[in-house]
Amino acid sequence: MPHPARPTVTLKDVAAAAGVSVATASRVLGGSARTVAPRFASRVLEAAATLRYTADVSARAMRRKSDAIALIADDLTTPSIAQVVAAMERQARTVDAFVTVSATRGEAERQLETIRTLAGFRPRALVLTSSRIRPGALGGRLVDELEAYERDGGRVVIYGGIDMPFDSIRVDDRASARLMGAHLAATGHRRPIILAGTRDRAYAAERTSGYMEGLLGGGVDAQDVRIVNCEVGRRGGYAATARLLADDTTGGLSGADALVAVNDDVAVGALAACRAAGVDVPGRLTLTGFDDIPLAADMTPRLTTIALPFADIGARSIRLALTARDPGRGPVRETVVGALVEGASLRVR
Incomplete structure (x- = not known):
């Protein structure tokens, strides 16, 4: 027809x-x-x-x-x-x-x-x-x-x-993220949680791999690193962190000393969830991002991140x-x- x-x-x-x-x-x-x-x-x-x-x-x-x-x-x-x-x-x-x-x-x-x-x-x-x-x-x-x-x-x-x-x-997302992983290890962080985004994002997978390489190369035990997938964005960072804070079955954030976000948007959401729960950043928990968007410089505390020369x-x-x-x-x-x-x-x- x-x-x-x-x-x-x-x-x-x-x-x-x-x-x-x-x-x-x-x-x-x-x-x-x-x-x-x-x-x-x-x-x-x-x-x-x-x-x-x-x-x-x-x-x-x-x-x-x-x-x-x-x-x-x-x-x-x-x-x-x-x-x-x-x-x-x-x-x-x-x-x-x-x-x-x-x-x-x-x-x-x-x-x-x-x-x-x-x-x-x-x-x-x-x-x-x-x-x-x-x-x-x-x-x-x-x-x-x-x-x-x-x-x-x-x-x-x-x-x-x-x-x-x-x-x-x-x-080179992997090499760039490796810098952050190595820096976290060098500053004494031993139990980080990586907010890794979603598996369909190639850059997110590369950044997660880079974080792991830097952390392990700095002496962090692989068993002490947790990888949590989340929606890429502020909402995803907030939801993932809120779930961690509320999840008693896995220990939540107990013992963790850093949240390592796949980008700054995710980090912004994670910070908001920490504040809502009364978790001090960085007193209780280090928080890092990736991209160095303008908002990263305006956050309190100022976000530790990886700067990319987008311009x-x-x-x-x-x-x-x-x-x-x-x-x-x-x-x-x-x-x-x-x-x-x-x-x-x-x-x-």
């Missing part, structure tokens, strides 16, 4: 969905030289992708590339990605380009659809930031789509530890994206290692 034809999507439909004028939508989708504020341009591109408005745009885009650099991320609400996007925007503005952003929730089908749609608008470059891109997903179609885009003259840059044939910048990563990603790739060389592979920032949330034991 034939499927009913998909209703024709007009420019007016896209403009209405994005909450902008038809003229603004036309400038974004038609590759106009007139500047459109990034937040409006992003909304138009998101609406066009959702409504699958591509045919007319592709035809017009064949005449010229746009001034956009398209950023594709898993989640645009995290503090770390906000820093990366802000730095990308600043760097792009130096060459009169602007950054548009799309979120995929790390889902392979949505990643593929977003890449395919945005490539039809012929941006200068696609920058992907994700810990959940699998090169073999969907039978390799995602890689095929990106390679086709590059053959058409586009540039692909990936921020993340992804084994794909494109220029990339990655954080530098964002700016460097754009510089790579705007640099013509030499066909005679292989992909650029850059690695960043974080730095330990010791705050008042750590107490020497």
